[in-house]
Amino acid sequence: MSEKPKFAMYWAASCGGCEIAVLNIGEKILDVDANFDVAFWPVAMDAKYKDVEEMPDKSILLTLFNGGIRNEENAHMAKLLRQKSQILVSFGSCATEGCVPGLANLSSREEVFAAAYDSITSDTLGIRPQYSYEVPEGTLTLPIFNTIVRTLDQVVDVDYYMPGCPPESHQIGAVIDLVIQVLHGQAELPPKGSVIGAGGSTVCDECGRIRNVKKITKFRRLHEVAEIDPVLCLLEQGILCNGPATRDGCGALCPAVGAPCAGCYGPAQDVVDYGARLMTAVSSVIDSNDPKEIDRILDDIVDPAGTFYRFNLAHSLLHASKTAVS
Amino acid sequence: MSQDTHAEDKERIGVYVCHCGSNISATVDVEDVAVWSKDALGEDGVVVSRDYKFMCSSLGQELIERDIQEQGLTRVVVAACSPHLHEQTFRGACNRAGLNGYLCEMVSIREQVSWVHTDKVAATAKAKAMVAGGVERVIKNEPLEPLHVPIHEHTLVVGGGIAGIQAALEIADSGNKVYLVEREASIGGHMAQFDKTFPTLDCAACILTPKMVTAGNHPNIELLTWSEVERVDGYVGNFTVTIKQKPRYVDTDLCTGCGICWEKCPKKVVDEVFEAGLGYRTAVYTPFAQAVPKYPVIDPDTCTYFLRGKCRACEKLCPTDAIDFSQTVTYKTVTVGNIILATGFDTFDARRIPQYGYGRLANVFTSVEFERMCNAAGPTNGDIVMRDGVSKPESVAIVHCVGSRDRNYNNHCSVICCMSSLKFAHLVKERTGARVYNFYIDMRTAYKDYDEFYQRLLEEGNLFIRGRVAEITDAARLPGEEGKLIVQAEDTLVGKQRRVPVDMVVLAVGLEPRHDAAEVAHKFGISCSSNGWFIEKHPKLDPVATMTEGIYVAGAAQGPKDIPSSVAQGSAAAARVLSRINKGEIELEPVRATVDAQKCSGCRICNDLCPFGAIIFHEDLMVTEINHALCQGCGTCVAACPAGAISGSGFSNEQVMSQIEGLLAFSLPNNLIELVPA
Structure with a gap:
């Protein structure tokens, strides 16, 4: 039995991109192997939940938990891994803010099921998941599908947050380096609750585009722009860019290639409600004093909730719409 | 306990x-x-x-x-x-x-x-x-801790009408310097155009010109006529104001105001400003005889020399060689501690109501034209005559509320029109003996001695018809209407339509905010109400201060007002300024916005939002900064900052979120939805 500290990574309601981002750190993965025993990592090695349940409490040094809490299985694993881990990291946008799955918090469970089971296939059988089903071999159960998606820290205590959809590989590499240094007594962990693997400012800080005083007369989606100015701030071109409210750390990759920041690195340090911040900011720079014209300009914003809360709805002040919970 | x-x-x-x-x-x-x-x-x-x-x-x-x-x-x-x-x-x-x-x-x-x-x-x-x-x-x-700001003892008064003159005199008399800026060639404002003032019927010029002269000669007043404020920087106690002085083409150090230039000037043009289009002036002119200062200006838009390159008659004839065609625009920068805005009003353009026929029917006059006509120094020497300049009217209709209390134009009551219409009725009666019809919606004769004047007018035999005029036309339909102007209105007291044939109609045009009021408000960092008047700090308890420290308003720029109220506001604004000067410094609320430079990424969303011009952007560092002396703590930038990099002292995220949490913790239970899973 090796004496190396134990490492775990788990995916709850997520797409799997976070796992790929971890593997994408290249040869640094060998450093992980050199310094850690992988105790539990479903995507990489076989293990059963009962194996985790049998581990002593706090026996895992570091757990990277990605994915939001969509169902009771996710919640169960979150609580279990919290119990078994010394350091629990909310890894990636889903665990930290709910991410795209969190947008389901605008819809009721039935609406979610209707979309998933009725609209995607041509079957109109009205099939719905059944939490318990009798088969000759015994009773099959499914975890309860909760009313809303919650973030990891809405369910258990979290030590650190690592934003990104997914976190950039160089940031993951840097965090792993830091943890290894801490293991060797060469560095100290940041204060509990810190956001790691990201900056303290916004994407604009890393964006090389030229910025002027903003006056917007028309919002345009990317396909509506004939030619994107290669050097001018995208927002000034009427393209909704979430960069001004989004934490830096990604290297402003999207705006560098003419795609607006979608906001995957989550709210900047002092932003309480990401979508509300963006809405007040964007509406502040509309270049009109005529209420009717302002309404017309705002009407060009297709899907405001999906634009401004794409990653952050589950972690917003309101968490969910009334439809979702009533 | x-x-x-x-x-x-x-x-x-x-x-x-x-x-x-x-x-x-x-x-x-x-x-x-x-x-x-x-x-x-x-x-x-x-x-x-x-x-x-x-x-x-x-x-x-x-x-x-x-x-x-x-x-x-x-x-x-x-x-x-x-x-x-x-x-x-x-x-x-x-x-x-x-x-x-x-x-x-x-x-x-x-x-x-x-x-x-x-x-x-x-x-x-x-x-x-x-x-x-x-x-x-x-x-x-x-x-x-409150902020302490020293107050510069000089004051800027913008607008040389009666409100501005009053404010300037009060401050100057206390021994403090005033810069009085006036856009036109002379101070005096609208009041200088009037003949009589209601309800006492004393001569407007007789009571106004002494004040104008005092202001003009006052050692503590620097008169800057033919000038406009170009730019305002700074903050309460320490404003830096750039004033644009248009070229007069007259050297005021040499000019004696003898009047030879305007007597000899061969170019006559219609005076659209002071004479309201009813009279003429020359290309070199003073707006009126008692103008202060006495120096004329040359209007380059009409002067033959400026248009064709020759004439220069005034230059040749001036006994003191005061004409100087080489003058150009100059700028003067002054430092003041407080500013009083007394920029006055515009009158409603009666052409906007085509059915009243102004500009189309010769004998329809506006109240401003009528003021000039009544004035002994005006174009008709005070004779009330029809547009032909000779015939006397035998019947006159005075239409109240033209452009006022009318949802097509202005919802507000212009305050002065009822009383000035009564004054007109009296003058018509006195000078021509004509029958006078007043078409009114409601008679509004509040304030001291006003209703008594109304009763006097009733006793004089003036006729009052309660109803808004629908149309004024020269199309005769009934006997006795030929050659007349027919005023059609519903007489709401009798409950029937009336057609009243008259010789002359006077439209009592309403008061409107200056056409450039919004621009001026922006320049001085104050706000206008939705209908365009400058907004006071409190409608009852702080009527001459504004939300911007150090900027005061007086007179009709703040809302329609008669002369006594304008004078009272001028004095009130002066008193506010004097108390500031006297104290020497001002304590300001320390509620201010601050940018955390570490968190500001220079996205520039806030840069154009500050109503007080307190936001500075450092291009070299790509960060925004807020000038604490200019900031009034309104919170606009705090709300707009997408990065949460701007915080307002006294309104931190922590304070606001804690307050919300406290509120919700004890809110009625059915207002909260439990988010636990089913």
């Missing part, structure tokens, strides 16, 4: 619930709120809570002061009226007892609870929730 165990690190909070007579206690169970506060919020640090009939009274304030000293309070929450009214009062009480006033928080359970609810149970519950919000917030409050 139980002196129970109280953790050392917790704040010691006092909660004071005001009855406000019965204003609050009639709808909110204030005793219950007070008892509840100590019970329910004791955990948060509430150690004293009391209710009192009038917290704002001396005795009420002393209660708080005594508790701070005897109970060692470190925070105070007063649940009473709006902080607008009594925040200063309670901060003062705290300061007197040695507690920083910004550690006191007001909760408005009058404006936000008792005055807007009727259900006593629900209102009491809401009041409790709001007190809880205030308690949670006050824990996060930090002591702040």
